[in-house]
Amino acid sequence: MAKKPIRVLHIFMGPERPLGGCEIYRTSMPMHHLQANASGWVTGWVFMHRILADWQVFGDVVLNELFDADIIVFPRAAIAVDQSYEATAVLFTALRERGVKIIYEVDDDYTNEFRHVVDGDSLTPMKWADAVTVTTPYLASRLRQYTRQTVYVLPNCIDPAIWRDMPMQTERTDQDAVVIGLTGSPTHEGDWCVLETVMPQIMADHPNVYLVVMGYHPPYLAGLPRTKYLSAAGYVDYSQVIRACDIILAPVDPKDRFNEGKSPIKALEGQSAQRHLPGGQSAGAAVIATNNPIYSLVVKHEHTGLLTEQTPNAWGEALHRLIVDKELRERLQIQGFKAAYKNYDITRQYTLWSRAYHKVILSPHNPVSPPLLDLVKGTPTNGY
Numbered sequence: 001m002a003k004k005p006i007r008v009l010h011i012f013m014g015p016e017r018p019l020g021g022c023e024i025y026r027t028s029m030p031m032h033h034l035q036a037n038a039s040g041w042v043t044g045w046v047f048m049h050r051i052l053a054d055w056q057v058f059g060d061v062v063l064n065e066l067f068d069a070d071i072i073v074f075p076r077a078a079i080a081v082d083q084s085y086e087a088t089a090v091l092f093t094a095l096r097e098r099g100v101k102i103i104y105e106v107d108d109d110y111t112n113e114f115r116h117v118v119d120g121d122s123l124t125p126m127k128w129a130d131a132v133t134v135t136t137p138y139l140a141s142r143l144r145q146y147t148r149q150t151v152y153v154l155p156n157c158i159d160p161a162i163w164r165d166m167p168m169q170t171e172r173t174d175q176d177a178v179v180i181g182l183t184g185s186p187t188h189e190g191d192w193c194v195l196e197t198v199m200p201q202i203m204a205d206h207p208n209v210y211l212v213v214m215g216y217h218p219p220y221l222a223g224l225p226r227t228k229y230l231s232a233a234g235y236v237d238y239s240q241v242i243r244a245c246d247i248i249l250a251p252v253d254p255k256d257r258f259n260e261g262k263s264p265i266k267a268l269e270g271q272s273a274q275r276h277l278p279g280g281q282s283a284g285a286a287v288i289a290t291n292n293p294i295y296s297l298v299v300k301h302e303h304t305g306l307l308t309e310q311t312p313n314a315w316g317e318a319l320h321r322l323i324v325d326k327e328l329r330e331r332l333q334i335q336g337f338k339a340a341y342k343n344y345d346i347t348r349q350y351t352l353w354s355r356a357y358h359k360v361i362l363s364p365h366n367p368v369s370p371p372l373l374d375l376v377k378g379t380p381t382n383g384y
Contacts, residue, residue, distance in 0.1 A: 003040055008357060009069040010045035010105075013077050017047075024235055025156045025265065026075055026107055026135075033159075033350035041354070067098045071357055074129070075105040078120035085124065092128050101360050104129040104149075107156070109139065109261030111146055117258070123147060130366045133356060135263035138293060142261060150363070152356040155297075156265045157346035158272040162239050164282075164341070168275070169240050175278060176208050178323050181245035181285065182221075183214040183238070184266070191252045191259070191290075196220040198316045203227070206323050214241055242273040242285065246329065247322055250289035254310050264289075264298045267305060268344055271298065271336035283333035284340060288318045298344070304336040 010027045019028055023045075031043035046065075055062045066072060072095060079088055095102060109115070110122040123146055126132050132151045134140050140151040180202075182192065203209060203225050211227040230241065242248065248270030252259040270285040277283050287305035289295035299305035308318040322329045343349075 005040050005042045006071070006357070006361065007069045008034075008041065008043045008071045008073065009065065010043075010073040010075060011051070011066075011077075012045065012047045012075060015047065015049050018234070021235060021238075021265075022107060023075070026105055027073070029159050029346055030154070030157070030350050030353045033346050034353050037347065037350060038354050066095065067100065069100050070361060071101045071103060073103045073105050073133075074125060076108075076110065076118075076122070077104065077125050078110070078118045078122040079124060080120040083120070088125060088128070092125075096365055101131075101363075101365070102129040103357075103360060104132045105134075106132070106139075106143070107135045107263060109142065109258055111142070114256065114261075115258035128366070130363065131356075131360045136261075136294060136297065139261045149366075150360075152359070154352050154356060155344065155349070156263045156268065157344045157349045158268060158340060159346050160272075160341065162236060163243070163269070163272040164274040166236070166239075168243055170244060172244070172275070177210055178206070178208055178247065178329075179210045179212060179245045180247045180249065180319070181212045181214070181242060181270070182249045183212075183242070184216055185232070186216045188216055188252075189218060190256060192216075192218055193220060194251050194253075194310050194312055194315055195249070196312075198312050198319065199224055201316060202319050202323070205320070209323060212241060212245060214238070239269070239273065242269055243275055245270070245273070245285050246333075247319070248273075248285040248287050249319075250287060250295060251310065251315065252290045252292060252295075254290060254292055259292065260294060262294055264295050267295050267298050268340055271304060271340040272344070274337065275333075277330055277333070281334060282337060283330065284337035286322055286329045286332040287336060288315070288322065298339070299336075300339070303332075304339045305332055 027045050035041045035043045051062060079085055092102060104126045108117060110118050112118060126143065126147045126149055132143055132149045133154050134143060134151055135156050137153055140153050144151050199221055203211065211224060212230060213221060213227060214230040215232045217229050250266040267287045267289050270287045273284050274282055287299055289299050289305060289307055290310050291307035296307060299307055301307045306318050308314045
């Protein structure tokens with residue numbers, strides 16, 4: 001008799017939308033490789049708004065997809081400030097009654113202690129889940145303190161099909177040019193301001209340097225020569241931009257403790273973004289990152305990149321060094337590329353998800369707390 005497959009369903013909150021980097025790294029990429037490379041797994045994802053819309057048309061039959069799952073993962077879920085806790089309590093209880101395990105997935109510090117990032121309560125769903133999955137050991141430790149939950153570390157990984165094996169859209173023609181990339185969202189306003197005086201000086205001192213600023217265009221970096229200001233792009237197009245860069249910058253403000261809960265994906269993307277050096281050797285971009293515990297997970301100073309203090313002088317020196325020292329730049333590109341695919345290749349690391357999910361399935365259900373039971377029964381509760 002064939003063994004029943006393990007069914008995993010990710011449910012995204014909010015309206016339907018194209019998947020962004022977060023959903024790709026935390027759901028579609030690992031789930032694709034889990035189902036494709038490991039036998040006995042069936043994975044999928046859906047938006048809660050779609051479930052509710054279909055339920056209004058087709059009725060309770062739509063809920064069978066939820067109840068047939070062995071594991072349901074709720075990424076970045078929160079109980080909104082204007083939402084009753086009862087709906088979440090009823091859903092979690094109904095899933096548990098049918099033997100479904102519940103995992104809360106998050107890749108940022110959703111405690112709201114250091115930065116207000118979520119309008120609502122994310123900690124209660126974490127406590128009510130059977131386990132939590134995160135990106136780094138620091139974030140795991142932090143959420144354990146808040147929730148007393150079982151937390152598994154599943155690091156962000158890269159897919160060689162996108163970052164290595166896909167043909168490049170444009171090939172380098174000027175071998176003497178040095179292209180620097182700075183990409184991100186407006187949340188980096190305070191992180192990038194360290195470059196306010198650095199980049200104008202770099203562009204003045206090095207006429208062979210070209211800069212790409214993608215996503216967020218801070219006014220303090222406006223009007224720089226030989227600079228392309230690009231809008232945010234889809235994931236594949238974004239990867240092509242990074243693959244055209246020789247140096248990737250990853251500055252973060254060490255005084256903003258919210259940054260400690262992030263993952264080192266910006267540096268990892270640079271390291272894994274394949275290009276071929278003049279001698280034909282595969283390499284990524286050379287990464288310069290702020291010296292903090294997160295980026296030091298993937299950037300080993302002087303080996304797979306450069307770590308620098310968050311001061312204009314330190315950033316200027318690191319940039320100047322990589323621009324003028326081609327041998328160092330290429331060595332870091334080669335070694336960073338090798339390390340990225342050795343340690344963070346999703347075609348191998350999907351097994352981390354498999355092991356964590358198996359442990360969750362075999363573990364007893366998280367006991368339903370009295371407040372949760374009271375909510376299901378319609379009894380008023382305090383503290384929620």
